[in-house]
Amino acid sequence: MNPYNLVTILGPTACGKTTLAVALADRLDTAVISADSRQVYRSMDLGTGKDLSEYQVGDRRVPYHLIDIVDAGYKYNVFEYQRDFLNVFGQLSSMGQTPVLCGGTGMYLESVLRGYHLVEVPENKPLREALADKSLEELTDMLRGYKELHNTTDVDTCKRAIRAIEIEEYYRTHDVNVREFPEIRSLTIGLDVSRELRRERISRRLRERLEQGMVEEVRSILTTGVQPDDLIYYGLEYKYLTLYVIGQLTYDEMVSQLEIAIHQFAKRQMTYFRGMERRGVPIHWIDATLSTEEKVEQICSMLSNNSNNDLRYKDI
Numbered sequence: 001m002n003p004y005n006l007v008t009i010l011g012p013t014a015c016g017k018t019t020l021a022v023a024l025a026d027r028l029d030t031a032v033i034s035a036d037s038r039q040v041y042r043s044m045d046l047g048t049g050k051d052l053s054e055y056q057v058g059d060r061r062v063p064y065h066l067i068d069i070v071d072a073g074y075k076y077n078v079f080e081y082q083r084d085f086l087n088v089f090g091q092l093s094s095m096g097q098t099p100v101l102c103g104g105t106g107m108y109l110e111s112v113l114r115g116y117h118l119v120e121v122p123e124n125k126p127l128r129e130a131l132a133d134k135s136l137e138e139l140t141d142m143l144r145g146y147k148e149l150h151n152t153t154d155v156d157t158c159k160r161a162i163r164a165i166e167i168e169e170y171y172r173t174h175d176v177n178v179r180e181f182p183e184i185r186s187l188t189i190g191l192d193v194s195r196e197l198r199r200e201r202i203s204r205r206l207r208e209r210l211e212q213g214m215v216e217e218v219r220s221i222l223t224t225g226v227q228p229d230d231l232i233y234y235g236l237e238y239k240y241l242t243l244y245v246i247g248q249l250t251y252d253e254m255v256s257q258l259e260i261a262i263h264q265f266a267k268r269q270m271t272y273f274r275g276m277e278r279r280g281v282p283i284h285w286i287d288a289t290l291s292t293e294e295k296v297e298q299i300c301s302m303l304s305n306n307s308n309n310d311l312r313y314k315d316i
Contacts (some may be wrong), residue, residue: 002098002185002306003185003306004098004185004186004187004303004306005093005098005183005184005185005186006089006098006099006100006101006184006185006186006187007024007028007098007099007100007101007186007187007188007189007299007303008035008100008101008102008109008113008186008187008188008189009021009024009100009101009102009103009189009191010035010102010103010104010109010188010189010190010191010273010283011104011190011191011192011193011269011273011288012104012191012193012198012266012267012269012270012273013049013104013202013262013265013266013269014049014198014201014202014205014266015191015193015198015201015288016191016288016292017102017103017104017191018049018051018054018102019054019292020102020189020191020292020295020296021100021102022054022055022057022062023057023292023293023295023296024100024296024299024300025062025063025099025100026057026060026062027296027300028097028098028100028300029097030092030097030098030099030100031062031063031064031065031092031097031099031100032055032062032063032064032065032099032100032101032102033064033065033066033085033088033089033092033099033100033101033102034064034065034066034067034102034103035066035081035085035101035102035103035104035105035108035109035112036048036067036103036104036105036108037076037081037105037107037108038234038236038238039066039067039068039103040066040067040068040069040070040076040081041068041070041071041072041074041076041234042068042069042070042071042072043071043072043217043220043221043224044072044217044221044234044238045217046209046212046213046214046217046237047209047214047217047218047236047237047238047241048237049205049209050067050068052064052067065088066081066084066085066088069084072221072224072226072230072231073225073226073227073230073231075163075233077120077121077163077167078107078108078111078118078167079118079119079120079121080120081108081111082108082111082112082116082118085101085108085112086112086181086182089182089184090182093182101186104269106269106272106273106275106276109276110276110279110281112184113184113186113188113276113281114276114279114280114281115181115184117181119170119174121166121167121170121171122170123166124166124169124170127162127165127166127169128162128166131162131165132162134158134162135158136156136157136158136161139155139158139161139162139165140155140161142165143155143161143164143165143168146165146168146169146172155235156235156236156239156261156265157232157233157235157239159229159232159233160233160235187284187299187302187303187306188281188282188283188284189283189284189285189286189299190273190283190284190285190286191285191286191288191295192285192286192287192288193288193289197288197289198266199263202259202262202263202266203259206255206258206259206262209237210255214237214241215241215244215245218231218238218241218242218245219245222242222245228242228245228246236258236261236262236265237258237262239261240254240257240258240261241254241258284302286298286299
């Protein structure tokens with residue numbers, strides 16, 4: 001039996017995860033499953049870095065899943081992600097495929113890789129009212145007081161922090177019914193990039209996406225009836241770009257503050273991934289500066305050395 005039924009590609013923002021995942025999925029003749037908390041939203045393309053053109057490899061379109069599945073303005077959550085992942089994973093596995101899971105949202109990744117038994121958490125209005133006047137710093141400190149599991153990498157607005165506390169409080173005060181969970185045997189690959197190169201890539205990519213029309217993308221979403229607060233809820237690009245569009249920041253303030261926020265986010269991502277390792281998720285780190293071909297070969301070698309040669313590869 002193949003010891004792996006999933007390959008996971010993770011790493012901080014702007015490290016080249018999508019490029020590698022698509023190339024590997026093409027090599028394995030399989031599909032990519034996204035693990036990005038923002039790429040689930042339709043119309044939120046530049047700000048989330050979907051890079052859908054990368055899924056075209058020669059004359060083949062590499063299939064992808066869990067991208068563009070809900071409308072902007074909706075508040076998708078980890079329970080829904082885990083449910084949707086398991087549905088897709090089951091379908092691909094039944095066809096004999098080894099999917100490639102790719103993303104940087106630690107909570108989504110860990111909920112799958114460690115098989116957390118999650119339930120849908122309802123809105124707690126009294127709790128929300130009690131927390132309404134708290135600052136983001138106060139809310140973040142409260143969140144740290146809970147035992148686990150909530151990812152804080154995306155919690156950069158008060159609304160998101162309150163929702164995170166709401167989830168933690170529900171798990172603390174309710175018995176969670178055990179949900180049947182398939183065995184996930186993942187070869188988990190992390191892309192290792194130096195702090196200096198990571199910062200350079202983030203800054204360059206931000207400017208490229210601004211030039212490609214990221215501000216216009218936010219304006220377009222707002223014209224559909226999505227409220228500014230709902231876009232700000234998504235954090236990072238959508239928070240700062242929305243604040244600029246509605247006149248609360250100048251353009252230069254927006255760019256400067258957003259760039260700092262993305263650098264901080266990438267640092268928190270790496271902290272979270274190191275925490276995943278401590279919590280029992282083995283991550284094989286490979287040099288992000290290697291060519292895509294070299295990285296694919298390294299991963300295929302790891303798979304072959306442990307697979308008794310029963311992996312599917314595309315005919316080449």
